[in-house]
Amino acid sequence: xxxxxxxxxxxxxxxxxxxxxxxxxxxxxxxxxxxxxxxxxxxxxxxxxxxxxxxxxxxxxxxxxxxxxxxxxxxxxxxxxxxxxxxxxxxxxxxxxxxxxxxxxxxxxxxxxxxxxxxxxxxxxxxxxxxxxxxxxxxxxxxxxxxxxxxxxxxxxxxxxxxxxxxxxxxxxxxxxxxxxxxxxxxxxxxxxxxxxxxxxxxxxxxxxxxxxxxxxxxxxxxxxxxxxxxxxxxxxxxxxxxxxxxxxxxxxxxxxxxxxxxxxxxxxxxxxxxxxxxxxxxxxxxxxxxxxxxxxxxxxxxxxxxxxxxxxxxxxxxxxxxxxxxxxxxxxxxx
Numbered sequence: 001x002x003x004x005x006x007x008x009x010x011x012x013x014x015x016x017x018x019x020x021x022x023x024x025x026x027x028x029x030x031x032x033x034x035x036x037x038x039x040x041x042x043x044x045x046x047x048x049x050x051x052x053x054x055x056x057x058x059x060x061x062x063x064x065x066x067x068x069x070x071x072x073x074x075x076x077x078x079x080x081x082x083x084x085x086x087x088x089x090x091x092x093x094x095x096x097x098x099x100x101x102x103x104x105x106x107x108x109x110x111x112x113x114x115x116x117x118x119x120x121x122x123x124x125x126x127x128x129x130x131x132x133x134x135x136x137x138x139x140x141x142x143x144x145x146x147x148x149x150x151x152x153x154x155x156x157x158x159x160x161x162x163x164x165x166x167x168x169x170x171x172x173x174x175x176x177x178x179x180x181x182x183x184x185x186x187x188x189x190x191x192x193x194x195x196x197x198x199x200x201x202x203x204x205x206x207x208x209x210x211x212x213x214x215x216x217x218x219x220x221x222x223x224x225x226x227x228x229x230x231x232x233x234x235x236x237x238x239x240x241x242x243x244x245x246x247x248x249x250x251x252x253x254x255x256x257x258x259x260x261x262x263x264x265x266x267x268x269x270x271x272x273x274x275x276x277x278x279x280x281x282x283x284x285x286x287x288x289x290x291x292x293x294x295x296x297x298x299x300x301x302x303x304x305x306x307x308x309x310x311x312x313x314x315x316x317x318x319x320x321x322x323x324x325x326x327x328x329x330x331x332x333x334x335x336x
Contacts, residue, residue: 027071043071046164083196177216209295
């Protein structure tokens, strides 16, 4: 079992910075997004080359440069490995690709968002403009977090392995659910697993969100199996402090349970005659004491699709849902 130095996430607006080694091959840096939301960035070094995993926000540039200087140790940065195409993971791809000549490596179906920031912004945040519109306030908050377009040089299907020299290899595999296209990256020699957002945060003032509840459950189960079977030593994540395998498996269990709790919150908002999507979304956010915003809206709609598929809910009008039966169905927890 490895012993990791403490890193509990941001404690104030000035917290973060600095680079630390998680293993013999992986370095990490911390940037606070808010007082309670951390962003961890990673560089992996072999004997011939290095790779960055995710490219932060546009204002992560200085920290990323420090991380690359320390983490790469003077070796060329060969790859820019992406976990998924949300804005806080792609913000320096174009700049770093131009500066280092590194190849952008991403899931094949993430290419559209990486290559088109305008499409990314609208499909990420403005997917229901009649509910959450492109207000000056929202655009003023989000537009600066998107950088220019970057091409994807290497597209990953189910998996890929990147050789950095000296037995240091990065293996990628799919972990969809938080987003429809997400990759996990495993450094084989040090048995270090680097994740993006698949293990979603629970304690934020907003829903971190997911767009495919069943996909997320499957990915969490896949990760738990992978950590056990591959004897993973360290798990690093974009929005949680790094931890050992036992602590990671405990976190996975908590997040998986939270996905099911979210389903029950959505179910509780349904009526016999129909509730519209906006009312259900606002009710779920109020019940969970979360801010009603676009991530939660996409998540609630995803759970409604799942409930309709499972025969628990039915569509009774445009963006309007009701129980499929004549009375409230038994929930998953009640059925155990």
